[in-house]
Amino acid sequence: MISFDNNESHVRYKLVEEGKMTETQKHSIGVIGTGNFARAIAKRLYYSADDQMIAYLSSIDDCFCDIAVGSISDCIQNAEIIFLAIHFADYTDCLGKYIPELSRKILIDVSNRDRPSETESNAEFLSTLVPDAKVVKAFNVLSAYAIEEETAGGSRRVFLAGNDTTARTKVSVLARELGFYPVDLGLLKSSRKIERFPIRLFPEWRGPIAFSIAVFNIWFLYIIFIYFVEKSAFSWEQIFIKVTNKPLCMTAITLLSATYLPSSIASMFQIFYGTKHIRFPYWFDKWLKARKQLGIMAFILVTVHVIISVLLMSPTYWRSWYHPIKIIVPKNLTEDLELPMVTWMIWKGEAACLAGILAFLCLCILAVSTIPSVSETLNWKEWQFIQSKLGHVSLFLSVVHVIIMGAPGWANGGVVKILKSITFLSLILPVITLTLKILFSFPCLNRYVTKIRRGWERNNTGCKAKCSKPYNSGYVVSKKENSKLDFNFDAEASQMIQFESDACECHMLKNV
Numbered sequence: 001m002i003s004f005d006n007n008e009s010h011v012r013y014k015l016v017e018e019g020k021m022t023e024t025q026k027h028s029i030g031v032i033g034t035g036n037f038a039r040a041i042a043k044r045l046y047y048s049a050d051d052q053m054i055a056y057l058s059s060i061d062d063c064f065c066d067i068a069v070g071s072i073s074d075c076i077q078n079a080e081i082i083f084l085a086i087h088f089a090d091y092t093d094c095l096g097k098y099i100p101e102l103s104r105k106i107l108i109d110v111s112n113r114d115r116p117s118e119t120e121s122n123a124e125f126l127s128t129l130v131p132d133a134k135v136v137k138a139f140n141v142l143s144a145y146a147i148e149e150e151t152a153g154g155s156r157r158v159f160l161a162g163n164d165t166t167a168r169t170k171v172s173v174l175a176r177e178l179g180f181y182p183v184d185l186g187l188l189k190s191s192r193k194i195e196r197f198p199i200r201l202f203p204e205w206r207g208p209i210a211f212s213i214a215v216f217n218i219w220f221l222y223i224i225f226i227y228f229v230e231k232s233a234f235s236w237e238q239i240f241i242k243v244t245n246k247p248l249c250m251t252a253i254t255l256l257s258a259t260y261l262p263s264s265i266a267s268m269f270q271i272f273y274g275t276k277h278i279r280f281p282y283w284f285d286k287w288l289k290a291r292k293q294l295g296i297m298a299f300i301l302v303t304v305h306v307i308i309s310v311l312l313m314s315p316t317y318w319r320s321w322y323h324p325i326k327i328i329v330p331k332n333l334t335e336d337l338e339l340p341m342v343t344w345m346i347w348k349g350e351a352a353c354l355a356g357i358l359a360f361l362c363l364c365i366l367a368v369s370t371i372p373s374v375s376e377t378l379n380w381k382e383w384q385f386i387q388s389k390l391g392h393v394s395l396f397l398s399v400v401h402v403i404i405m406g407a408p409g410w411a412n413g414g415v416v417k418i419l420k421s422i423t424f425l426s427l428i429l430p431v432i433t434l435t436l437k438i439l440f441s442f443p444c445l446n447r448y449v450t451k452i453r454r455g456w457e458r459n460n461t462g463c464k465a466k467c468s469k470p471y472n473s474g475y476v477v478s479k480k481e482n483s484k485l486d487f488n489f490d491a492e493a494s495q496m497i498q499f500e501s502d503a504c505e506c507h508m509l510k511n512v
Ligand SMILES: NC(=O)C1=CN([C@@H]2O[C@H](COP(=O)(O)OP(=O)(O)OC[C@H]3O[C@@H](n4cnc5c(N)ncnc54)[C@H](OP(=O)(O)O)[C@@H]3O)[C@@H](O)[C@H]2O)C=CC1
Pocket: 010, 033, 034, 035, 036, 037, 038, 084, 085, 086, 087, 088, 090, 093, 094, 110, 111, 112, 113, 139, 140, 141, 142, 143, 144, 145
C-alpha cells in the first residue's frame, strides 16, 4: 500500500492488493484532485471495480477507509491510468514537475472550460504539456453528481478521444465497467467537439423554435388584421383561445410542409447537377438537418390546436359546423313552452373533424417513432415508411381539413376574398410540397433520382462538387489520380483543398 502523505493530499489511490491480480489483467487507476469530481469518480471506482479492473485510488472520506491517500508523485508512479480531476488552469502548476514520470501513462482529461478554444482543446494543450503521456479526453460530459448517483438525470454516454488507440480502448472498457456508455470519437482533435458538449444548450432546436415563433407571429398578426382591423368578426375577449387557435393550425401545417419540402428540393438539386456528390448551400444543409425538430414542433402545435378545438366544441364557437337552431314560437301560446336547444353538426363539421383526427393520429405515430427506444425496434425500411409515407399522408389529411374549413367560404366570395383568406394562404406551401412529392413519385423521375442517389453521374468527366468551401465536417475528398480516399473531416483543412476538375472526387457522407 502506498503511504499516506499529509503534505500532499491532492492524490488518492489504492493499489492492487499484492498477489490478487496480475499486471496483465488489471490496471492501477489513480485520481489526482480532491474536489467534487475527484471524490465522485473515486467513489464510483470503489463501488464498480470488479475482478477485471484493478484498483483505484483514494479518498480521505471515512467510508473509503481502505483506499489510501498519497502524494501526486506516488500516484503517478503507481497508476497506469490517471484521472486528472483538477481545473485546466492548474495543469502546468500541478504537472510541470512530473513530466518525465508521466511518460507512457494514460492521462484522462476530464476538464471543461466556460469558453472552449476553437484552435486548441484542453486535452490538446495537455498532450503538448506532457508529450510522452497518452492523453484521452473523456468523462467531461458527466457531472460529478451523475457519476456518483445512478439515478441522476441526463445522458450516461461518455464521449472519448485520443491519439493512442490502446489507451482509448482501455478508457472505453473502464467507462463501461463504471456503468457508462463509451462513444469513441477517434483522434484527440475530436476533443474540441467533446469540450463543447457540456456548454451547449439544445443547439439543434434554436433554429426550428425561432422559425416556428416567426411563422406563428406572422399568421397571428395577419389573423388580427383580417378579423379585427378589416372586419369585427370577434370580440377581443376571444383573443386568448378562439382567435389564437387559428394561427396554431396555420403554423402547424406550414411547419409540416417545411418538414417534407426539403427532400423534393434535394432531388431537384441532384437532378440539376446530375450527381449526388454535391454540396448543398449552407441554408439548405441547415434546413435538412432541422427536419426532425420542425416535425416535432408541428406535432406540438397540432396537439395544442386539437385540445383547444375540443374544448370549444359547441355551436357557439364553431357556428359554421352546426345546423342553426330554429325556434318557432306558436302565436297562440296557452301553456309552458319547452325549447329543445339541440343541434347536429353539418357535413362540414363532421368531415373537418374526421380529417383533423386522422391527421393527428398519423402525427402521433410519427412522433412516437422518433422516441429512441421505439426507433431502435424498426428496421431502416419501416422507419423510412413511417417518416416519409405517413408524414405525407398526415400533410395530405391536414390539407383536406383546411380545405373543408375554407372551401364553403371561398364559394361565396370573389377572387380577392379567396386570395386573402387564411385557409387559402396557408394551403399554398402544403400544396406545393405534395405536388412535388407526387411529381417525384412518377416512375420516370423516381427512377432517375434513385439512379443518381446510387452513385450514377450524368457527366462524370469533371468534378462538379465544391469541396473547397468549408462549413461542416462529414465530407470525404478523394483524388482520382492516386485513386485513394483521403478522409478529411476537418473544416479548416477542407478549405485548403482545390482540385483540378478532372482529378477530383467529392463524397458527401450524408445521404438525403
Ligand atoms: N464538478 C463537476 O461536476 C465536473 C467537473 N469537471 C472537471 O473536473 C475538474 C475538477 O472539477 P471539480 O472537482 O469540480 O473542482 P474542485 O474545485 O472541486 O476541485 C479542484 C481540485 O483541484 C485541486 N488543485 C488545484 N490546483 C492544484 C494544483 N496546482 N495541484 C494539484 N491539485 C490542484 C484542488 O485541490 P485543493 O482544494 O487542495 O486546492 C481540488 O482538489 C475540472 O477540470 C472540471 O472542469 C468535469 C465535469 C463535471
